[in-house]
Amino acid sequence: MKLFYRYKHAIPLIIYGVIYLIWFGHLERTVKRYQVIHVALDDHIPFCEVFVVPYLLWFLYVAVTVLYFFLKDKDDYFKSCTFLFTGMTVFLLISTLFPNGHHLRPYVMPRDNIFTQMVSLLYRADTPTNLWPSIHVYNSLGCHFAITKSRHFEHKKGIRLASLLLCISIILSTMFLKQHSVFDVMTAFVMAAVMYLIVYRSDVLLNLKHNFENRNKRKPGPEAL
Numbered sequence: 581m582k583l584f585y586r587y588k589h590a591i592p593l594i595i596y597g598v599i600y601l602i603w604f605g606h607l608e609r610t611v612k613r614y615q616v617i618h619v620a621l622d623d624h625i626p627f628c629e630v631f632v633v634p635y636l637l638w639f640l641y642v643a644v645t646v647l648y649f650f651l652k653d654k655d656d657y658f659k660s661c662t663f664l665f666t667g668m669t670v671f672l673l674i675s676t677l678f679p680n681g682h683h684l685r686p687y688v689m690p691r692d693n694i695f696t697q698m699v700s701l702l703y704r705a706d707t708p709t710n711l712w713p714s715i716h717v718y719n720s721l722g723c724h725f726a727i728t729k730s731r732h733f734e735h736k737k738g739i740r741l742a743s744l745l746l747c748i749s750i751i752l753s754t755m756f757l758k759q760h761s762v763f764d765v766m767t768a769f770v771m772a773a774v775m776y777l778i779v780y781r782s783d784v785l786l787n788l789k790h791n792f793e794n795r796n797k798r799k800p801g802p803e804a805l
Contacts, residue, residue, distance in 0.1 A: 589654055593646070596665055600672070604710070607675050611709045614679035621762045622755075627686050629695035631753035632702060638716050638750045645723040652732060660726040663779045667718045667771055674712060681709035684758040699757060706759075714760045717768035720750045722775070729780050 646664070649657035674680075685708055689696040724747040727733050728740055754760040 587650075589657065590650065593650070593661060596661075600668055603672050603676075607672070607679075607710050608707055611675075611679045611681070611707075614681040614709055617680050617682050617712055617761045617763050618684070619761060619763050622682075622684055625755050625758075625762070627690065627758055628756040629689075629691065629693070629699050631749070631756040632695050632698045633753075634746065634749035635702070635716070635753035635757055635759065636698070637746065638720060638753075641723055641746055641750065642719050645726055649726065649730070653730065656726060656730045656732070659729075659779050660722065663722040663725065663775050664719055666775055667713075667722065667768075668715060670771065671710075671713060671715050671718070675710040678712075679709065680712045681707075682711060682758075682761050684708070684761065686758065702757075702759075708759075711760055712764045713768040713771055714754050714764040715768070716754050716760070717751050717765050718772050720747045721769070721772040723747070725772075725776055725780055 642664070646657070646660060649660050685703060689700060724743050727743045733739050751765060754765060755762060
C-alpha cells in the first residue's frame, strides 16, 4: 500500500496513455478521406534515410524524460505531463475533426541500405495520415523544455547540450524522412510556444496543483469521523 501511495502519480499517465493509444489507433484504422497538407518548401527538402535514427530515438527520448521526472521530481513531472498531454490531445482533436495527410513519401526508395530498410518498416507501421501538428516535433520540444527548466539539470551543460542536439535532429528527421510537411513542423512550434508560456513561464498551473494537494491533506480521514 505504501508503494501505491508513493507512486500514485503514475495513474494519470497510465490512464492517458491507454486513452491516447486507443483513440490514435482508431483514427489510423478509420481515416479514408483527408485533406492533403503541402507547402512549396516540402519539395525542396531531400529524402535522407539516415535521419531514421534520431526519428526512432524520439521514443526513448520522451520515455526517459518522463520516467526521470516521475522518479525524481513530482513538480517537474506534473509540468512535463501537462505540456505533453495537452498538445497530444489537441492533435487528436484536430485529427478527428479535420482528417489530414500528405503525399510526400518516395514511391521507391532511392537507395538500398539498412537505413532505407528501416524507413520502409516505419512506413508500413505508420500511415501518412493524422500528421498535423507534428507530435514528434511538439514532444521533442516539450522534453527539451522540461530538461532545461529543471533545477536538476541547471549546472549539467553536457546533458542540456545533448538534449538540444537530439531535439534538433528529431525535428529535422520528420522532414528529411518525408514523415511531415514543413507546415506540420511550424504549427507544432507555435503550439509548443503557447504551452511553454503557460507551463514554464507562469506559476498558475503549479499553484493550482499545490492548492489541490493541500486541500486533500486537510480533509479528515475516515478515522476522524
